[in-house]
Amino acid sequence: MLVLTTRTSIWSGILILYIALLYSRANASTEVGAPTSQVTVSVHNDAHVPLDALVSAESTAARIFREAGLNVKWMNCVGVGNHDSASPCRKAAYPTYLHIRIVTRARDLPGATFGIAYLSADGSGCYSSVFLEPITHLHTNSGQGVAPVLGHVMAHEIAHLLLGTNSHAAEGIMRAQWQRDDLLSASKGELLFTPRESQVMRERLFEAGRPTVGD
Secondary structure: OEEEEEEEEEEEEEEEOOOOOOOOOOOOOOOOOOOOOEEEEEEOOOOOOOOHHHHHHHHHHHHHHOOOEEEEEEEEEOOOOOOOOOOOOHHOOOOOOOEEEEOOOOOOOOOOEEEEEEEEOOOOOOEEEEEHHHHHHHHHHHOOOOHHHHHHHHHHHEEEEEEEEOOOOOOOOOOOEOOOOHHHHHHHHEEEOHHHHHHHHHHHHHHHHHHOOOO
């Protein structure tokens, strides 16, 4: 879960992330030409983010995962109702078919919450949400673009689904607290996953794709 707070003595836009992991450099996460693992993510744009901004955010998140050796296939799901059970946008299978829903604001959560991943007791989960209003507020206060911030938040929440519970860390894209320097790193494309995080996500997807006995 991502939460934004303010600390005027340091900077007016400090991000608090209550589910977080670790920091990395891009070129340490995978070898050039190494095989990648694919995850499909259905995107439900309930907040009506403009299409160009949404595509830009998805591109940002895809780049972050690509540096970790993962390929993300996006499915932008528009007008998919509860009755559309046959739609590919309804498919959910941990950890290969995940969902992220962009809504205006959180319900029953602090107003500065940026996103949340829904995990079961065993640490698995297919669903996450991102909240646009605090992201827009951060954009206004920090000068960072809405799409890049949204893309990083999307990557963060999707990674919670892939990494599971107890994934807090001291620094990086999945750290517990983003400060100004972290957002500057994000603007330069340097706020990424650690090699260990990258390995865990790849291994989880690899194991999910392995045939079982009798297949």
